[in-house]
Amino acid sequence: MQTTDPAQRRRRKEARPQELLEAALALFVQKGFAATRAEEVAALAGVSKGTLYLYYPSKEELLKAVIAHYLSDRIAEGAAQAAGFNGSATDLLQSILIDWWTQLYDSPAAGVFKLVITEVRNFPEIAGFYHREVVERAHDLLGRIVRQGIDQGEFRPVDVDHAVHSLVLPLVMICLHRHSLGACTPADWHLDGRAFIAQHVHLVLAGLSVRPPQALATPPVPPIPPRSTAP
Amino acid sequence: MQTTDPAQRRRRKEARPQELLEAALALFVQKGFAATRAEEVAALAGVSKGTLYLYYPSKEELLKAVIAHYLSDRIAEGAAQAAGFNGSATDLLQSILIDWWTQLYDSPAAGVFKLVITEVRNFPEIAGFYHREVVERAHDLLGRIVRQGIDQGEFRPVDVDHAVHSLVLPLVMICLHRHSLGACTPADWHLDGRAFIAQHVHLVLAGLSVRPPQALATPPVPPIPPRSTAP
Amino acid sequence: MQTTDPAQRRRRKEARPQELLEAALALFVQKGFAATRAEEVAALAGVSKGTLYLYYPSKEELLKAVIAHYLSDRIAEGAAQAAGFNGSATDLLQSILIDWWTQLYDSPAAGVFKLVITEVRNFPEIAGFYHREVVERAHDLLGRIVRQGIDQGEFRPVDVDHAVHSLVLPLVMICLHRHSLGACTPADWHLDGRAFIAQHVHLVLAGLSVRPPQALATPPVPPIPPRSTAP
């Protein structure tokens, strides 16, 4: 097509897989895996049909690569954030959940939730991978914090697993929403994700707390997300 | 094939649309709309490919019929349940959310959430319908109760919309889960939906309440769901 | 397309596999398996692309069906012909080879040799099948007759396997020829297959015989083949 200047070829080649993953994520999340044509992915990445198959041997492998890629990135970041922190369980949970989830919510990676929900049953290998890499790791991390909060008398003695779900599931849900109904409704019912994340974490922590609820301050909405990953 | 007596034939014919909807729901939820073949739906409903098209003019119309059918049923039930009730906002919310959602969670209709999440962006007409018929009606109903709880000094003055989401989104989420990851994982990580529903509602209500948390009793898990919907 | 008269549908359906096999044989022999498009086979059989796949699940299965079908037919006929015969080994070989091979040579089934030669290395399962069903059965039959001729002092004591090959390989070869070079050359070099078969069998039998060659009559060319199988 267009004449490529020297030495750009190499740079192009190394960036291809990433560009294809981005395109694939966007389209798979939007239209679903089965309804997305391989050629559309290629076109969105700016290459031809054949080139896609130079990097991924099949559409299905592309799907798996998308999920693996975006998950490993995010999970690593989250774990790191939790590692170097000390403070009360409440503070720790607020910090991790609000900062990390707000960032995730605003990034394309949030679409992976929809992708997994939608496609696991058709590609069972994804299930094991996702459960091991994401569900267990995140759940363990948060569960440990909640348990610590209970042990230290900060939280009431509730079922830890359920509490973690009460905290996390709505956050997953608004990521799903952003890429399904939220992408269709004409902005009049526009759930404000960032504000909700803060309020929700605050509310559940209030429910967990042994302190009287009045003592809990109104949650601040986080500022403009520090890292934009929109294409 | 087998000789059917005349009366049964009539009954069969009248049940066809319903049987087709059930089959379509099951398969669309399991494999996604695009990955489900029309013939599979027909086979699961015990009829031939051609017969499906006698009742629904296209696969897409079948999808819409599935969503419309299962939604209208459930929403009507929920609204009715709320109408004839009086008591505190807390009690009302517990009653509606726990009873109604537990029942929904155990019925095939729970799959509609996955279906909508998955397919709205491909069939935008679903968005408006679903938002109008389900999201708004349910949200309004619950929102009114929460606001009343605030006005009567039962709840702290939080953002009503957010509170409703904190209550409801995890419940939607476990319905999604049951039909995606939950249908794949080998039972070791088997989130107990019914127990979670009760605990979650209790936890969020505790977070909303102005009363000291100790005053809130441990939530009871509802008994065996009173209505079986297995085909 | 054209309106089909009643009750013809059923007849059509039962004839389809056979019609498809005929079309596939013709094209696979002519152009080779890889160079023949599935759609061409369908078109030659008078159906659409999709219909082909109603009867054979893949192009490869169609190939195997072609080989199996045309082989089993012919081999059975040959064995039957040999069974009810008594006379000298010379007469028996003349009878079987000339009659049966002339008929085969004039039928589309002769193309199967080219097909097997051409495709066996790409589809190894064909090798075992063909060797078992055709090579061994034919070789055993002829080998037994030659050995009997030697035992009864009619033939010289030669290597039986080699003698069978000397008899048979040229006959295979002219079948191959008819469907390769013979189908291209502009009729000036037109090996007369039927005449050659007779002369060749006669010549090799003369070489095998212990009698003086003068005693061997000139072979008669068989008349018009009694069974035409051209479509």
Add this chain to the structure above:
Amino acid sequence: MQTTDPAQRRRRKEARPQELLEAALALFVQKGFAATRAEEVAALAGVSKGTLYLYYPSKEELLKAVIAHYLSDRIAEGAAQAAGFNGSATDLLQSILIDWWTQLYDSPAAGVFKLVITEVRNFPEIAGFYHREVVERAHDLLGRIVRQGIDQGEFRPVDVDHAVHSLVLPLVMICLHRHSLGACTPADWHLDGRAFIAQHVHLVLAGLSVRPPQALATPPVPPIPPRSTAP
């Protein structure tokens, strides 16, 4: 990759066309022209895809080059061998057919027969070339010897063309066999090509001879082929 000294590079470059032809012959014979990828040929010859196209403008031209190359070589050798010979027709035929064919049978060039059989109908230009260069030249040479044998009272007065075919076709056939079924069967049915060639020529010459068959000696199997052409 590895550093090649300048002299070797030159030698390499000049050998390229030959190496490509060898690779192409091997693969075309094994898998057929259509089923062989240009890249496979290049890889077997130890060069990259692009390099192949430096020497041959298309896959089809490569095919023609392969056939032309291997044919011209062999035919020239055969004619030369026949030229400087005198003796009886029987001796001459034995000499030429057994020596020359045994050598051919053991060389990769034997594969050309399969290639021609397989591909003539797709590339009609090959037909004329092959017929002119191989069929006619070989047939004329042998036909002249047979006719001479008849004229001198050594052979019975048979149809010369047919006799030549009886002599030659089995030899062609075992070359085909070696590269098709013979390359698949698990060595239990392993036609011994060299022994067969000798026996077959002997047998047909016996059939042609006017002398009593007892006078014909048992044919010797030629020794180890004098010319190895394995790559």
Add this chain to the structure above:
DNA sequence: CATGAATGAGACTTCATTCAT
């Protein structure tokens, strides 16, 4: 000369939909 990334025509195969029975 040599490479191998890129292309896109083309092949196999699937499946929604129709329609004669």
Add this chain to the structure above:
DNA sequence: AATGAATGAAGTCTCATTCAT
């Protein structure tokens, strides 16, 4: 009303060929 044979548009993937490096 019900069937299922038939169709052909459309999708996945391959591979001959080109061309910038």
